[in-house]
Amino acid sequence: MSRGIAALSQIQAATLLGVTPRTLRDWADAPRNGDGSYPGPAIVKYWAERTFGTGGAESHPTQRERLAAAQAEKVEAENRVRRGELVEIEQTAQGWDDIVLATRAKLLSLPTKLAPQLVRQSDPNAISRAIADEIDHALAELAREDGADDAALRTTAETDGFAVGGPVPEA
Numbered sequence: 001m002s003r004g005i006a007a008l009s010q011i012q013a014a015t016l017l018g019v020t021p022r023t024l025r026d027w028a029d030a031p032r033n034g035d036g037s038y039p040g041p042a043i044v045k046y047w048a049e050r051t052f053g054t055g056g057a058e059s060h061p062t063q064r065e066r067l068a069a070a071q072a073e074k075v076e077a078e079n080r081v082r083r084g085e086l087v088e089i090e091q092t093a094q095g096w097d098d099i100v101l102a103t104r105a106k107l108l109s110l111p112t113k114l115a116p117q118l119v120r121q122s123d124p125n126a127i128s129r130a131i132a133d134e135i136d137h138a139l140a141e142l143a144r145e146d147g148a149d150d151a152a153l154r155t156t157a158e159t160d161g162f163a164v165g166g167p168v169p170e171a
Helices: 011-019 020-027 041-053 059-082 087-120 124-143
Strands: none
Touching: 011 020, 011 041, 087 124
């Protein structure tokens, strides 16, 4: 005789819930049918509440297991930080800020550095080459491991002894 999903035998219900038939028998307040079978949806709901929810007998071991797992995950993350495999987001943001500032400083220094060299140049190819060379040089400096240090921010044009600009007007 087929009882359907609404009526499970003790072995079927225990298998479904992942417990032993003895454990299922020991749950005195578990829902049962009059013939000793277990109502499928009701026994699953009962098990879920015991395991995950309302403070039943098994909720404490599950909570302890979750706490232990969270503590283990925290320790593992701390170990990964110590080994340099994981970084704090603030450190990463600061590193990117440093890189962007160094790049900005390098790019803004290019006109000042190139203007004295190119002011008398009339060959467009030579001008283009000089600009490309200076950009390559700036990028190579930035690509160095320590390229985002204070030295990269202090880049200035080399002096060539030529006066820049006109006389300062008197106020």
